[in-house]
Amino acid sequence: MGVWVDSHFLVSPSFFLVLALVCFQGNASANVSADGCDLFTGRWVFDPSYPLYSASACPFIEREFTCQKNGRQDLLYTQYRWQPLDCTLTRFNASEFVEKFRGKSIMFVGDSLSRNQWQSLTCMIHSAIPNAKFNITRVGDVSIFEFLDYEVKVMLDRSVYLVDVVKEKIGRVLKLDSIERGKLWKGIDMLIFNTWHWWNRRGPTQPWDYIEVGGVIKKDMDRMLAFETALNTWAGWVDANIDPAKSLVFFQGISPSHYNGSSWNEPSAKNCLGQKQPLLGTTYPGGLPPALDVLKKVLETVKKPVKLLDITMLSLLRKDGHPSMYGLGGPTGMDCSHWCLAGVPDTWNEILYNLIL
Ligand SMILES: *[C@@H]1O[C@H](CO)[C@@H](O)[C@H](O)[C@H]1NC(C)=O
Ligand SMILES: *[C@@H]1O[C@H](CO)[C@@H](O)[C@H](O)[C@H]1NC(C)=O
Ligand SMILES: *[C@@H]1O[C@H](CO)[C@@H](O)[C@H](O)[C@H]1NC(C)=O
Ligand SMILES: *[C@@H]1O[C@H](CO)[C@@H](O)[C@H](O)[C@H]1NC(C)=O
Numbered sequence: 001m002g003v004w005v006d007s008h009f010l011v012s013p014s015f016f017l018v019l020a021l022v023c024f025q026g027n028a029s030a031n032v033s034a035d036g037c038d039l040f041t042g043r044w045v046f047d048p049s050y051p052l053y054s055a056s057a058c059p060f061i062e063r064e065f066t067c068q069k070n071g072r073q074d075l076l077y078t079q080y081r082w083q084p085l086d087c088t089l090t091r092f093n094a095s096e097f098v099e100k101f102r103g104k105s106i107m108f109v110g111d112s113l114s115r116n117q118w119q120s121l122t123c124m125i126h127s128a129i130p131n132a133k134f135n136i137t138r139v140g141d142v143s144i145f146e147f148l149d150y151e152v153k154v155m156l157d158r159s160v161y162l163v164d165v166v167k168e169k170i171g172r173v174l175k176l177d178s179i180e181r182g183k184l185w186k187g188i189d190m191l192i193f194n195t196w197h198w199w200n201r202r203g204p205t206q207p208w209d210y211i212e213v214g215g216v217i218k219k220d221m222d223r224m225l226a227f228e229t230a231l232n233t234w235a236g237w238v239d240a241n242i243d244p245a246k247s248l249v250f251f252q253g254i255s256p257s258h259y260n261g262s263s264w265n266e267p268s269a270k271n272c273l274g275q276k277q278p279l280l281g282t283t284y285p286g287g288l289p290p291a292l293d294v295l296k297k298v299l300e301t302v303k304k305p306v307k308l309l310d311i312t313m314l315s316l317l318r319k320d321g322h323p324s325m326y327g328l329g330g331p332t333g334m335d336c337s338h339w340c341l342a343g344v345p346d347t348w349n350e351i352l353y354n355l356i357l
Contacts, residue, residue: 037087039351040310044278044317047081051342052092052350053127058341060126060136060145061119064112064328067340072326074276077340082314082347085282090357092350094128098150100356101189105153107142109185110194111160113255116338117192118143118156120345125154142184157184160198160207163230171209173217176229182237187246192309192352193234194252196291197337199227224294231298242304248356249306251299252348254292256312257337258319262286272336275320284316307355311348318344 055061055068063070082089106121108114122145126134133148143156164178185191198207200223210217213229242249261269263286264279279285292312299308315321321344327335339345 037084039084039087039089039354040314041282042082042084042314043280043282044080044314045083046076046079048079050081051078052124052346053342055123055342057127057130058119058123061123061341062115064335064338065116065119065323065341065343067323067326067343070323070326070330072323072340076276077278077318077320078342080278080318082351089350089354092124092128092346092353094125097353098125098129098132098147098152101150101152103151104189105155105187106190106192107155107157107185107188108192108194108252109157109159109162110192110252111158111197112338113197114192114194114252115143115156115158116255116341117194117252117345117348118145118154120341120343121349122154123341124346124349155188157181160195161230162193162195162234165208170217172207173210173212174208174226176211176213176226177233178212179233179237182241185237186241189246190248190250190356192250192252194255195230195234196227196254196295199223199291224290227291228294228298231295232301235298235302238306239303244305249304250309250352250355251295251306252309253311254289254295255337255339256289256316258322259334259336260286264319271324271334272319272322273324273334275322275324277320279317279319281317284313286316288312288316309348309352309355311351314347315339315344 055066068075108118125147126132132150135146135148137144141158145154146152147154159181161174162179164175164180166173166175166178210219211221211226212218213221213226238249258264258272258275259270261267263284265285269275289312296308299306321339323335323338323340325331325334326340327333327338329335
């Protein structure tokens with residue numbers, strides 16, 4: 001107890017408990033910060049004091065996300081700040097963040113959208129305290145970015161489905177009821193999970209041959225149902241393994257793609273190429289993806305405190321934030337799923353910061 005209460009907060013453990021209840025009880029429906037403001041409903045406003053960093057200040061950002069280096073010329077998209085309707089976000093303070101996590105560990109678990117957010121966070125910290133020594137290593141599927149002076153580890157476990165994919169005699173089996181991999185997540189001080197983008201993958205890049213659920217092996221099944229089943233397995237893992245006095249648990253939410261202009265009332269747009277500004281309203285014409293409902297439904301069943309980092313709507317408004325042809329695929333690729341850095345994931349992290357302040 002008290003791991004999260006540093007003496008300089010000058011609060012008693014019981015106050016912390018109340019705060020924790022306000023912040024984290026009610027789980028998915030608790031879309032409010034400690035002071036009661038909904039951080040996920042709002043609009044994007046132009047603010048020339050952004051971005052929080054220049055991409056060139058982070059030599060370790062992978063090519064996938066370095067849009068300017070890949071030739072993107074417009075920069076306006078980096079200068080929008082997320083403005084919740086009823087309050088203003090506290091600007092990210094890297095020193096405060098690493099002090100808060102001194103001697104602690106943070107882990108993002110999920111697919112490349114988790115990598116996007118992981119790189120954003122390490123960059124937000126490094127660019128603000130460039131003289132702080134760091135070490136980037138990789139052990140198996142886990143990438144570890146350690147800020148040595150603070151002994152803060154910011155990690156990424158690449159696990160695109162959260163549940164296990166196991167090589168067996170018949171082939172690679174996606175096991176919806178199995179989450180052995182969770183052993184890597186035990187005891188981490190802050191976990192941020194995500195899975196979605198791989199559930200609809202078919203053809204040569206689908207990384208499994210069979211799907212197993214309830215002891216039955218199938219060639220395929222309804223993908224949304226598979227997603228939900230895996231999330232339920234994950235929810236069971238959280239309830240069985242998380243010690244709320246030690247670990248904070250977040251779910252990243254569904255990061256949206258922009259491949260059809262009809263969904264933002266621009267039917268002539270076939271993808272996100274050439275989009276230079278966000279939508280300036282508070283809602284997205286195309287509505288929210290159904291996967292978000294599934295996720296929220298499952299989060300409501302988790303008994304341990306888990307907070308939804310509900311970035312879907314605010315990211316839907318950012319049709320301008322993707323690499324488009326300035327990503328890994330180059331001119332022939334069209335990436336309207338990931339996000340340029342600096343960019344939208346910085347806001348996800350800024351909100352995360354506000355939720356744990
Ligand atoms: C919280 O989110 C729920 C559903 O996502 C929504 O109905 C509710 O209005 C939100 N609460 C606030 C205070 O915005
Ligand atoms: C960031 O936090 C540190 C430590 O709390 C503080 O000294 C500093 O003034 C803050 N920086 C800004 C820009 O608020
Ligand atoms: C960086 O990490 C590697 C692998 O864990 C380790 O061998 C090395 O000593 C570390 N370097 C520093 C400066 O801590
Ligand atoms: C884009 O969305 C519109 C409206 O939902 C739909 O009619 C159209 O077929 C979609 N276009 C593509 C290429 O999927």
